Amino acid sequence: MTDKFISIEGIARRYPGADGGQISVFEDLWLSMARGEFGCVIGHSGCGKTTVLNILAGLDEPSEGAVIVDGQAIEGTSLDRAVIFQSHALLPWRTVLGNVSYAVTSKWRDWDRAKVKAHAQKFIDLVGLTGSEHKRPSELSGGMKQRVGIARALSITPKIMLMDEPFSALDALTRGTLQDEVRRICLETGQTAFMITHDVDEAIYLADKIFLMTNGPGAVLAEIVENPLPKDRGRIDLHRHPYYYALRNHIVDFLVSRSKTFAATVTNHDPRNVPIVRPGLSEPTIVASPKMIETDSPQTIAR
């Protein structure tokens, strides 16, 4: 059985409504990820994806439930969990080096300047920004700004990298390059990553597990899709893989129709035992649910 590096246990988030009642974004959400895994959440706007990520980051608090990371319940923000913001959120009065150094000095307070600079430089080089250290964010293109955001997040060597639609504001070409970079870095460093996206192809390319969420309010995690494509998949021949279209169609079908009708049609949904799906050549079949794993033979585990 996989160890639960990240475990979201029965969280709910409610906001006070206009009539004095409570509006629930989602209720009783369970989700877990193993160390080194790349997880993507897909769902329509308003399903609470960002809220889940903010709770994981510690920027928001669940109304109920808890999040456990590496065996400890999280409490507020932490340098163990780095966030890459959708709007890059660089400090415009600092240079590239200044922005990364700010994160480095936040983690290692007692480091001297030279050590901070060397460490920051390493991550600026990693994201391919060598030579632009002394530029200010206003002098950078959108893609370069997000590279700085990635360097800043990685520089504190977090246990988890949280990404909130990090590439949605970029043009397709830049997005592709940055996806390659993120994938390369995550594979090289074994980084655990949790990403929110609207982009089905992005999820297929990057994720090991894709979490499908139904429409809000009252959103639920409908199913977990395991990526059947090989770990060493490349952008160039990704769409030629025999499983690619089955996987893609499955996710698109979900987004187009099932995300709306899920609540009405599925009555026996157990939020603690979300079905795990691994689309293959034929129709997607449920290969395992956590209950079956416990009772049946290990062969049914989908990986």
Added chain:
Amino acid sequence: MTSSLRLRAAIVSIALFAAFLGIWHISTRGTGTVANMTPEYAKLMGLTATAGKSAMPGPLDVGAKLWEHLKSPFYDNGPNDKGLGIQLGYSIARVALGYFLAVIVAIPLGFLIGMSPLFSKALDPFIQVLKPISPLAWMPLALYTIKDSSISAIFVIFICSVWPMLLNTSFGVAAVRKEWINVARTLEVGTVRRAFTVILPAAAPTILTGMRISIGIAWLVIVAAEMLVGGTGIGYFVWNEWNNLSITNVIIAILLIGIVGMLLDQILARFTRMVTFPE
């Protein structure tokens, strides 16, 4: 293109200034003998009566007097006869002192109001009532409680320059982008370090704009305040020369007040540019 526009603007400025001086000169020059008087009587009445000279000094009179002042700006012949440099020095020192005190009070208080919704709401009614009060209305109260006219003037400068800085600081601090705050939060940056490394640089342009408005108001108010408290300062100089019926000196003082006010504004504008960041 830009340089030629600049050049043309400069030419127009100079032409306007020359036209202004010309009209001023023509309208204030003497019109010739107007009445026959005995020489003793004529001496007593002065040029206004004998040569039809206007009571208003012309540009040449003002220029000559200004040159006289500029040659010895720091002479001191007793309480009613000091050089313009000394008078301006007193005014600038009062403004600087009152303004500095206002900075010390307004910026931390503005931070508190901007960062705490509780204090923002609790202090709002006081600020709303105190802000529109003319700074000179405080003068009697200041004179009565402080019992020192010079310190009262500094207090008046303090009270008039505190509001724009306070409001701009609290607005700038409250309007810092949520994402920058979130960056600091995810990096576990403490409150004090966050205030200095994120909120202060982010709010600095707004704070400096408030400080620039304040220095302008302070310089406006010091003239009026010194007219009331008397003794020293450019405001007192204006009123004293009015009592001496030296319109020439009054005009010179007006000119210098304008130039010093412009310089103060330019200094703050330069500071504002230094902290402004492009996005």
